[in-house]
Amino acid sequence: LLSADSTQQYLSELDATMRHVVNSLPEDPPGFGVMMRYAMGWADENDQPYNHPTGKRIRPILLLLCAEAAGSDWQTALAAAAAVELLHNFSLIHDDIQDDSPTRHGRPTVWKVWGRANAINAGDALYTLAYCALERLSDSIPADTVIKVWRIFNATTLELTRGQHLDMQFEHQASVTVDDYISMIRGKSAALVAACAQIGSLIASGDDELAARYAEFGLNLGIAFQIRDDILGIWGDPSVTGKSAATDITSRKKSLPILYGLGQSADLQAIYQREPFSEIDVKDAVQALDTVRAREYTQASESAYYQQALAALESANPQGKASQGLMQLVQALFQRTY
């Protein structure tokens, strides 16, 4: 994602920090810790080494870049970076149970391997490990600042659960507005990205006002990121995204282009009444979206959030080499194809 050498260094120390925390779990019973190591991409289901980290670690990298850009060395913020990545992975374990998803990153999900009851518990444990990581911040910054960071972390997790609730509710809700949808992704996706930028800069500066600007940057970046996901979920190239074509239509996901399209196109509404969806129906739906220019609408929305993110970042006046890293990250995410 980022070519800079510094990112590689981030990733290797981040990994070491997260492993240190997760491996603090008692070895007994042996069947316990393996679930968390599996979820992190460090172990296979028999607890044998497996080295394919799940996900791109964008959130902790963002946190470390913001810490550096706000005047700290990034090592100071490592514990917090580990915490947000562990939190993210906890939420995926529970999401996969809630959505009944059988695979993630090309492997069976935790509940598929160990059953739902164990997976709920493994998620709870990984969530706790996120707090264990965060608490280690007290080795590097003043206790008062640690507590401020903790408060942001708590509020963020509540936002995650609120967003998740809305997302599940939308499945059974006849009409979902674009505003409802933006409120949902603010909670489910963007709140954690906002927290990364806010926490990184707060650790570096102790300055609430500066951290609020970074939070604004992260929130808009997170919304734009999710909207890009929505575009790829319909028009993405399967050979690049690794997902099937128009996957969000097949699964009838209420994503932004679809909500917009349903509001603009009686054809699309009619197609969405059909049950089940054939391949022809999926093509008809994409056609109907294209007719009302849903892709252009969604891209304009993505651009608008990126512009707001960039404006907020500029107002935060990031410093040094990390400021270039931040710009590079934003540009790499904008209109990405993967």
Place this chain on the structure above:
Amino acid sequence: LLSADSTQQYLSELDATMRHVVNSLPEDPPGFGVMMRYAMGWADENDQPYNHPTGKRIRPILLLLCAEAAGSDWQTALAAAAAVELLHNFSLIHDDIQDDSPTRHGRPTVWKVWGRANAINAGDALYTLAYCALERLSDSIPADTVIKVWRIFNATTLELTRGQHLDMQFEHQASVTVDDYISMIRGKSAALVAACAQIGSLIASGDDELAARYAEFGLNLGIAFQIRDDILGIWGDPSVTGKSAATDITSRKKSLPILYGLGQSADLQAIYQREPFSEIDVKDAVQALDTVRAREYTQASESAYYQQALAALESANPQGKASQGLMQLVQALFQRTY
């Protein structure tokens, strides 16, 4: 449970603190907060007032008594007391999904009312609210001590998940030893009771060594408490416990008297091969347990843990009126019939 006026005062301020934290949830969407209020016994499933607090609030009362006995006023520790009770209730929401339990405290469980996916999320939110409550400690004690308390809280929650893992594993495990069993209840039940005593006394004194003595008191009290539950699960009077007769035999729970009995009685092993259990089988099982004096064995074990709890409490040298409250609590729990 406790006749002292002070306990009533504890309960009313504890309730106010917990409500304050839970009601900090956003009102939107309206269907979200109701699940947490329902779980706490404050609302019915339509979010109408319902005033039957779930459970006896023994844990937060213990925490407040230990704070007072270690030299603080109990109000200083209220945020922590709220946190442990919220944590306990979060764990019940997830336990009920994991155990497929349809009712708790005479009402349908959260997952029965809102479905499993929502209940997982409601549990996650209530868990986060426990941290939100705990963080409020920073209004009343130094930040360094808050972080120490937080560290205990994290370690305790990991113990809860470890104990829960063992408990679920035992269901599919042919042979469970008494040692395995004690290790499981240390995590699943006693760790949180230990944390209450440790946190209360640490908040009051800032003294790690004193807090360790209180932790030892709480750990033994918690183990004894669970063993008493096991006795009541077989020999309890249904009109007092509110549960059906010999409920733990009917559900084939691997509780302490049963594990002991299986180790001592070939008759009981044979009865446990029968599938399904008739009422006669349940009576035969109780008979077999009585023959090997499993009740006496279990009561002796309960007594031994109570004695250790009392010795640890004495070594902590609790002060003032609260020291009497603590003795009263221990005595009320020992050999209880409800």
